[in-house]
Amino acid sequence: MTKTYQIGVIPGDGTGPEVIAEGLKVLTAVTEKSSVTCKFTHYDLGGERYLKTGEILPDAVIQELGRLDAIYLGAIGHPDVKPGILEKGILLNLRFSLDLYINLRPVKLYPGIDTPLKDKGPEHIDFDVVRENTEGLYAGSGGFMKKNTPDEIAIQESINTRKGVERCIRYAFEYCRRKNRKRKLTLCGKTNVLTYAFDLWQRVFQEVGEAYPDIEKDYAHVDAICMWMVKNPEWFDVIVTDNMFGDIITDLGAMIQGGMGIAAGGNINPQGTAIFEPIGGSAPKYTGKNMINPLAAIMAGQMMLNHLGETQSADLVEKAVMRVIQNDMKSMEAGKMGIGTREIGDKIVQYIQDE
Numbered sequence: 001m002t003k004t005y006q007i008g009v010i011p012g013d014g015t016g017p018e019v020i021a022e023g024l025k026v027l028t029a030v031t032e033k034s035s036v037t038c039k040f041t042h043y044d045l046g047g048e049r050y051l052k053t054g055e056i057l058p059d060a061v062i063q064e065l066g067r068l069d070a071i072y073l074g075a076i077g078h079p080d081v082k083p084g085i086l087e088k089g090i091l092l093n094l095r096f097s098l099d100l101y102i103n104l105r106p107v108k109l110y111p112g113i114d115t116p117l118k119d120k121g122p123e124h125i126d127f128d129v130v131r132e133n134t135e136g137l138y139a140g141s142g143g144f145m146k147k148n149t150p151d152e153i154a155i156q157e158s159i160n161t162r163k164g165v166e167r168c169i170r171y172a173f174e175y176c177r178r179k180n181r182k183r184k185l186t187l188c189g190k191t192n193v194l195t196y197a198f199d200l201w202q203r204v205f206q207e208v209g210e211a212y213p214d215i216e217k218d219y220a221h222v223d224a225i226c227m228w229m230v231k232n233p234e235w236f237d238v239i240v241t242d243n244m245f246g247d248i249i250t251d252l253g254a255m256i257q258g259g260m261g262i263a264a265g266g267n268i269n270p271q272g273t274a275i276f277e278p279i280g281g282s283a284p285k286y287t288g289k290n291m292i293n294p295l296a297a298i299m300a301g302q303m304m305l306n307h308l309g310e311t312q313s314a315d316l317v318e319k320a321v322m323r324v325i326q327n328d329m330k331s332m333e334a335g336k337m338g339i340g341t342r343e344i345g346d347k348i349v350q351y352i353q354d355e
């Protein structure tokens with residue numbers, strides 16, 4: 001009997017639908033070669049639906065999504081919707097409601113892609129950031145006093161629970177062991193200033209780390225990490241950090257691996273469902289132009305296959321992506337690729353079928 005995965009698809013806004021279309025082509029091609037199938041159910045969440053109906057993310061839809069094996073997301077963000085509404089209403093709401101407490105973001109430079117880092121190549125840039133995804137400054141704790149007066153106070157608190165920190169750090173150790181590269185886990189914090197939050201992180205890191213004698217433990221402040229990611233990215237294997245620092249350093253990570261055109265990520269509950277997405281935005285100015293790079297979305301699909309345990313299919317997709325980078329693409333940047341969005345998808349499908 002063939003196994004069927006229930007996958008929710010949220011193409012979203014801007015160029016989201018275009019890149020997801022290529023990703024679905026690739027997922028279909030690769031699963032046709034395996035003993036599994038994916039049943040895709042589409043959801044029209046995003047700016048268009050909000051502008052038409054006022055609906056952002058109904059509770060019934062959250063529950064439905066929570067029962068799926070995985071969710072494949074394009075991009076959320078619409079130029080006609082005030083910033084914050086869709087981000088909080090859809091992205092953050094899903095992360096919190098489905099308790100997707102890990103945000104996993106690989107930083108890997110593939111051969112044939114230019115990095116802005118001088119003298120660095122694929123042998124130097126291959127690490128993962130495990131970002132805590134449900135707490136920290138993103139928890140929404142705080143408020144205003146005397147708003148819109150000269151005495152106004154705005155407070156935004158970082159929430160760090162022992163349980164939340166521990167499950168994130170444990171995942172990072174397990175992930176580091178599974179990846180089996182340098183077997184080194186770096187905690188990224190700011191213990192010299194944020195002496196409560198990162199004191200907790202550091203104690204939990206040491207406690208949990210005792211069960212992982214095979215993993216080297218390392219610590220660096222977030223500002224220093226930004227420096228080392230540029231100067232010595234080869235030092236890193238897996239980096240674990242809180243929500244805000246993880247948000248910031250993964251944009252830097254995306255740039256050193258060749259840009260938003262290739263950077264993918266997963267929002268994961270290891271015991272539940274997960275959302276895989278290209279980490280760049282909806283890039284509305286490229287909508288409908290066949291110009292946007294679909295590789296980030298395709299690699300998000302590749303991460304989804306890995307997460308579902310379909311590692312052979314995931315490897316096939318990665319190999320095909322590496323071939324298209326080497327053979328067919330001039331750049332990772334929209335408009336400079338020398339090949340169209342759809343044509344990249346077609347090539348990858350061809351390479352998968354040729355295997």
Ligand code: IPM
Pocket residue numbers: 087088091092247279
């Ligand atoms: C990301 C994005 C989101 C975040 C925004 C859109 C809310 O930047 O996925 O990294 O800050 O987490």
Ligand code: MN
Pocket residue numbers: 247248251
């Ligand atoms: Mn971000």
